[in-house]
Each structure stands twice: as structure tokens, then as C-alpha cells.
Amino acid sequence: MPELPDVEGYRRFFSRHAAGRTVHRVVTTDPAIVRNATPQALDRALRRRTFAEPERHGKWLLCWTDGPGLVLHFGMTGWFVWGDSPDGRHRHDRVIVEMEGGGEVRYRNMRKLGGAWLAHDAEEAVVVTGGLGPDALAVDRRRFRELLSRRRGGVKAVLMDQRFMAGIGNLLADETLWQARIHPKRRVESLSPEDRERLFEAMRKVVRESVAVEDDDIPHKRTWLLSVRGKPGAVCPRCRTPLTRTVAAGRTTWFCPSCQEEPA
DNA sequence: TCGCTTGTTGATGG
């Protein structure tokens, strides 16, 4: 279920279960899910290594050891499961990290979007993750403004572009635009300074509050678009106007035709 | 059977 807040949850999960622990063995049940190494090479590289604190950048999770690191992307259907023993493994558990002393972290991924990579150092991880922009949780106002000023085109496509800023996906983009009262088909070059300010504030609020939710799934609050998005007969939580469904940036997009003004 | 899905990439066309 991964956008930035979900992956932040996986980072905490991995930290809790694996940081400071040593790898007994890495079992790969689906060789194709490891994108840049064989299952044997992955096992050999990580076995007897001890995990450090994992890092997250956008939707990517970097699980470093005292040697190389396991780099994970969760696609649309990836998540972690902990097991005390090999019992109860699921057929979608595609990479399993068995720990010395017992227990295992399972990388479960139904559809095989995303995957696992082996990185020998930070530089290699940058190559794997492919030129990400600043993390959406960490980017500051000035940088956001500066990056936005260099872009053209549909605002939703820009928000979701991981090279612009890392972490925003389809749902959080809709939520951000709705909270900022900006139409998803507006072009960024048409946004006023005030629009840009509201966009930054909304993005920061949406990301921060989503991450603060300890629970699994993205929110939540009855005041958010996400609480009604996609439901039949959904109306705007602000003004009760029926929501509109369209396609923007190639993705299903929900917005309020009353609150979010037409594209300029 | 068809359409739909929280992601990303590469082809194609304007």
C-alpha cells in the first residue's frame, strides 16, 4: 500500500525487527523479484551481516548492514510481514530474511511491481533509485518553490514525479490538490505565488499528518478527501458538492468541481 | 469477460 507514509511505516517496522540483528540466511522464492543480483549472490552478500538503522527516501527503503544494503521498492502491493518461524509463509513472500536467533522479515509483494536490489554502497543505491528529488517529508519551502519554478505541465504529474520530489503518489496528490484548492489539470506555470504557497502548505500538512498516523493505511480524518475518495456518491467533505472523477497524469483523479477552480 | 487498482518505465506522437 505504498506511498511515502506507508513506506515510513515499513521503515519503522524494519527498524523494530531487524536493526542490530544479524542475518542467518536470505531466502528468495521468486528470483525475478531481485532485480540486479541472483538469489545466491544476495544471500552471500547479506549472510552474517548485521543490519543498521534503515533509511527511507521517498517510497524507497534502504536496509543497510555493516556491509552492503538491501534496497526495496514496494510497488503498489508490497509490505512487510514478521514471522517467528517459517510457518505461515505466504506464496507472495518473495524475499525472506531469516535472522540469527530466530524470526524472519518477509517482503511480501502480490503484483511484482517494485522489487529488491543489492547495493554495495550509498552511491550504488543512488543509481538504483534513479535520481530522486528531495524527500517530501523533509523538503523546505524555499527548495519546493525553487524546484517548482523549473517545471512546466500538469501540476498533478509534477507532484507525482519522483525526480521533482520523492514520496507523493496518486492518492496523496489528490489529497494535496484538494486541500490546496487547486484543480488537478492546472499547469504549474499558471500557478500564482499564492497558489504555490498553498500547494506547499497542503503537501507538507498531508505528508506530516499521514506519517503521524501509527495505523497502517493512509487516513483517515473525515475532513479529508481520502475519507470519501472513490466511494459511490461521494461528496466534497468541505462543501458537499458531488466529487468528479477524471484522468490526470494517466491516473484516476478525484476532485471537487466547486472548491478546485478550473484550469487557467 | 471486463474494468479497476496506493507505481514506474519506455514507446509514441504532438
Added chain:
DNA sequence: GCCATCAACAAGCG
């Protein structure tokens, strides 16, 4: 070169 669109990847659900 930039941008928009769409198919593909893959698997499950209604």
C-alpha cells in the same frame, strides 16, 4: 527537447 498519453509489467477483486 519537453510534455501528454498509453501499454506493459502482474495478480487479484467485483
